[in-house]
Amino acid sequence: MTGPFVTRDGSSWVPEYLTCIDATTCIGCGRCFKACSREVMHLYGVGEAGEILGICDDEEEDFDGELNRMIMVVDEAGRCIGCGACARVCPKNCQIHVAADKFTA
Ligand code: SF4
Ligand code: SF4
Numbered sequence: 001m002t003g004p005f006v007t008r009d010g011s012s013w014v015p016e017y018l019t020c021i022d023a024t025t026c027i028g029c030g031r032c033f034k035a036c037s038r039e040v041m042h043l044y045g046v047g048e049a050g051e052i053l054g055i056c057d058d059e060e061e062d063f064d065g066e067l068n069r070m071i072m073v074v075d076e077a078g079r080c081i082g083c084g085a086c087a088r089v090c091p092k093n094c095q096i097h098v099a100a101d102k103f104t105a
Contacts, residue, residue, distance in 0.1 A: 003101060015082020016097040021072050023050075025094035028070035032086035032095065038079045041072045041086070 007013045018040055021032075028043055045053035045067045053063040056070055074080075087095050 005100060015080075015100040016084050016087070017077070017080045017082040017100060017103070018074055018086055018095055019077060019098050020074050020096050022094040022096070023071050023073075025092045026071045027092055028072060029091065030072070031089040031091070032072055035085040035089045037083075037085075038076075038081060040076050040080045041074045042076075043070050044073045044075075045069075046071055 003014065005013050005015060021041065023046070030043060033041060033043065043056040045056050045061065045063050046069050047053050047063070047066045048068045052073075053066055054061075055075075061067070082097070082100055084097065087097055
């Protein structure tokens with residue numbers, strides 16, 4: 001994907017797509033989800049051994065007592081428009097973004 005990418009006034013702009021979130025440092029605070037208008041990521045439950053238990057679409061979900069913590073997972077990466085809003089609100093700097101002009105296809 002090479003662009004060209006421009007803003008409404010024609011200025012050059014390169015999207016920075018969210019590609020992944022470091023599961024070891026994410027605290028599942030949900031700030032990035034609230035900042036994103038595209039539903040690119042969702043909260044998932046993680047068990048004691050670090051296994052993914054499933055999506056947490058219900059605040060009361062505890063996966064039959066298996067829930068140890070929650071993390072944000074990029075499960076709809078193709079929906080990202082590379083606005084960077086999620087990176088600005090993350091308190092743990094655990095997201096990886098890749099510039100659109102660095103993607104090869
Ligand atoms: S860069 Fe923008 S569109 Fe992409 S995940 Fe972050 S907030 Fe959502
Ligand atoms: S803002 Fe950062 S720490 Fe919070 S859920 Fe998103 S990626 Fe995880």
